[in-house]
Amino acid sequence: MAAPTREALLERARAAAEAVTDPELPMLTLADLGVLRDVRLTEHGVEVAITPTYTGCPAMAAMRDDLSRELRAAGFEEVTVRVDLSEPWSTDWITERGKDALTAHGISAPGAARRHDGPVALTLRPVRRSVTCPRCGSVDTEVTSEFGSTACKALYRCVDCLEPFEHVKEI
């Protein structure tokens, strides 16, 4: 049997890396979350680049281990997981499929991130986002806390169905 071509190997590496899920949002793959930045072949294996969502995100170590394990299982001997900080992660990098997966699991997906030129303006009024309840679809929702169970989420409550839910905050 002929050895697989470089293209086929790269394809295999991509497929394995892209299937790895986020340890804290297991309905999302790292690719859909926008955390997986690059997959490339090296002489004896594969190198992938990931970027943290938040600087202190404790899931980075688990992501690294999961990528290593899955790529080894896919037949790559040498697996290097590199940190890419060249551009800070933004929720705008979450794919449409990723946003749908969040909503399907009861987590409200982020809207477009705020852009700013020059110094960030101080906001002393509550942030107004149009957040839809992922359970009943009502737009009558209110924030209960700007911070949640993980660094990337805020806590909301639906005024109609009264259920609490989490919203991935735009950054």
Added chain:
Amino acid sequence: MTQIHTHQPDDHDSAYEGLLVDDAHWAFGSGQEFEHSEDPLAGVDTTVPDGVDPTTLATYCLMLGDDALVMSHRLAELTSRAPDLEEDIAIANIALDLLGQARLLLTRAAAADPEIVPGSREARPTGPGPSVPAEDALAFFRGDQGFRNVRLVEVPNGDFGETIARLVLFSTYRLALFERLTASRDQVLASIAAKGVKELAYHRDFAGRWFLTLAQGTDESRRRVLDGLAGLLPLWPELFDSHQVEAELAAAGIGVDPSGLAAEVEVVLDQVLAVAGVTRPQTAPLAGVRRLKGRDGMHTEALSKLLAEMQVVAREHPTGRW
């Protein structure tokens, strides 16, 4: 005699059974699978830019990293002690963001100049074991005089009003600093800053809103947040002192000279105070010791006590692995 059975043994008898089946679904595994490669800058190019002294760059990274580390520790001390669950989670989240910034900055310091890491020269009985990562060696094996943080972050916690006042001061200052640091010639510092800006903007908004709420709440909430502010303001001018390391690196296009931040930062602080209807308390700056302050490694005794608690486990088990 009839035997009485209340329970048939089944798969759920041992609470630990489920822990042993599949490692993959545990966020941190069982710890047995791989050697964790924890370096938060793994694969990042940490070459020191041209024309910069590596030790000076490392010292500068310690200054910014220690501010975050010590502030993070003070905030973490409040876990389970906030007025309500939402604020408890918020404070812990802010502490986590700052701890992340500290990890990157201490790692960047060690990459710029490995000589600054305790234990890099000789293994001492009280030093870190060889398996201790540089960031941990720096966090847990430096004495108080090795820390370069400003004194604002080290003074002991007061009540929730004091915490909010300190967060307003610290996040306003650090956000302005990081916004400028995004233009650093050092790509690592510029990247850390660009990421930190998003986090710090969120912290500042959180603290600013609570400052407003407390200042315009009851007489008691207003009294507390103003007392907190008045107690911290003597440490405020130190943040804008220009240390030689900061001045040197600012001139080299690597760092930020904090004396140039004062005007911008004071405008934001005045904005918060004005909306809250607060007149700024007049306080005298806290002097240094022979003019030496936090950036020189000269601290209040509160830092020694903080470090004693923060470092005790690592120092008791210098070769420990976890």
